[in-house]
Amino acid sequence: MELKYPIVEHMEPGHLACAGCGAALAMRLALKVMDEKTRVVIPASCWSIIAGRHPDATLKLPLIHTPFAVAPSVATGIRAALERLGQRDVTVMVWAGDGSSYDIGFGALSAAAERNEDFIYVCYDNEAYMNTGVQRSSATPPGAWTTTTPYPTLKVERKKDLVGALVAHGIPYIATASPSYPQDLLTKFRKACGIKGFRFILVLCPCPTGWRMEESKTVQVGRLAVESGVFPLIEILDGRWRLTHEPSWIPIEEYLGAQGRFAAMGEGEKAAFKQWVQERWESILERLDASGSSPVLSG
Numbered sequence: 001m002e003l004k005y006p007i008v009e010h011m012e013p014g015h016l017a018c019a020g021c022g023a024a025l026a027m028r029l030a031l032k033v034m035d036e037k038t039r040v041v042i043p044a045s046c047w048s049i050i051a052g053r054h055p056d057a058t059l060k061l062p063l064i065h066t067p068f069a070v071a072p073s074v075a076t077g078i079r080a081a082l083e084r085l086g087q088r089d090v091t092v093m094v095w096a097g098d099g100s101s102y103d104i105g106f107g108a109l110s111a112a113a114e115r116n117e118d119f120i121y122v123c124y125d126n127e128a129y130m131n132t133g134v135q136r137s138s139a140t141p142p143g144a145w146t147t148t149t150p151y152p153t154l155k156v157e158r159k160k161d162l163v164g165a166l167v168a169h170g171i172p173y174i175a176t177a178s179p180s181y182p183q184d185l186l187t188k189f190r191k192a193c194g195i196k197g198f199r200f201i202l203v204l205c206p207c208p209t210g211w212r213m214e215e216s217k218t219v220q221v222g223r224l225a226v227e228s229g230v231f232p233l234i235e236i237l238d239g240r241w242r243l244t245h246e247p248s249w250i251p252i253e254e255y256l257g258a259q260g261r262f263a264a265m266g267e268g269e270k271a272a273f274k275q276w277v278q279e280r281w282e283s284i285l286e287r288l289d290a291s292g293s294s295p296v297l298s299g
């Protein structure tokens with residue numbers, strides 16, 4: 001059953017995000033299913049700038065900024081303090097970029113997941129270090145231009161499988177989401193709020209600046225990522241895999257062609273990109289079968 005859009009707004013207008021910022025849209029949507037008691041932890045990232053500082057912060061919720069590597073540790077401390085105060089109905093959420101999640105803070109992320117700490121960890125993934133000048137991260141896909149992988153030295157390594165790494169920790173809930181599919185995103189965040197233990201949500205957030213695309217195309221490019229199969233929308237609850245959206249399998253070229261960061265790709269790079277996408281889907285479908293879930297949308 002699809003959720004109706006809640007009227008509640010925990011995010012103020014007039015923030016400092018770039019025009020068309022997918023990460024700003026994702027935060028606004030996610031907070032619609034959270035109450036005013038939610039605590040937010042944000043490590044160094046674009047959202048450190050977007051959120052701003054007291055008393056002019058973008059969010060209406062209690063918020064703490066942290067260095068790159070320690071957001072999961074800070075969230076762990078907040079959760080422990082709330083437990084001591086008997087406030088067990090308060091949601092703690094880390095909102096971190098891919099640089100902090102895939103790279104600099106991965107050790108703290110892994111440690112918190114291994115301990116099954118009781119908070120939601122969100123990685124808003126724009127696939128590079130956008131806040132500091134569009135440098136390559138391990139979330140950057142193959143064939144992409146960044147300021148540290150300029151033509152003709154485009155990134156050749158595949159994007160790190162962060163979902164797979166978190167699966168190995170045996171945590172209770174993992175999901176992927178896109179602000180281009182708001183009902184799917186809202187449903188997953190609401191479900192995550194009702195689960196105890198470590199919950200991880202990976203949100204693909206197009207960045208017009210770093211992806212070299214028109215500011216008005218954020219939602220469209222996000223849909224191209226999903227419908228081409230580049231970014232699968234999945235959910236893993238207690239080890240059981242499920243697709244939450246069946247792609248229409250449009251040509252991957254439509255997704256690549258909508259962004260300037262892939263403009264220098266040759267046929268070899270395109271073939272390698274398609275092979276990467278195909279192998280990821282083969283792995284997902286195997287896990288769907290192994291967990292007894294259907295590879296088609298199951299409601």
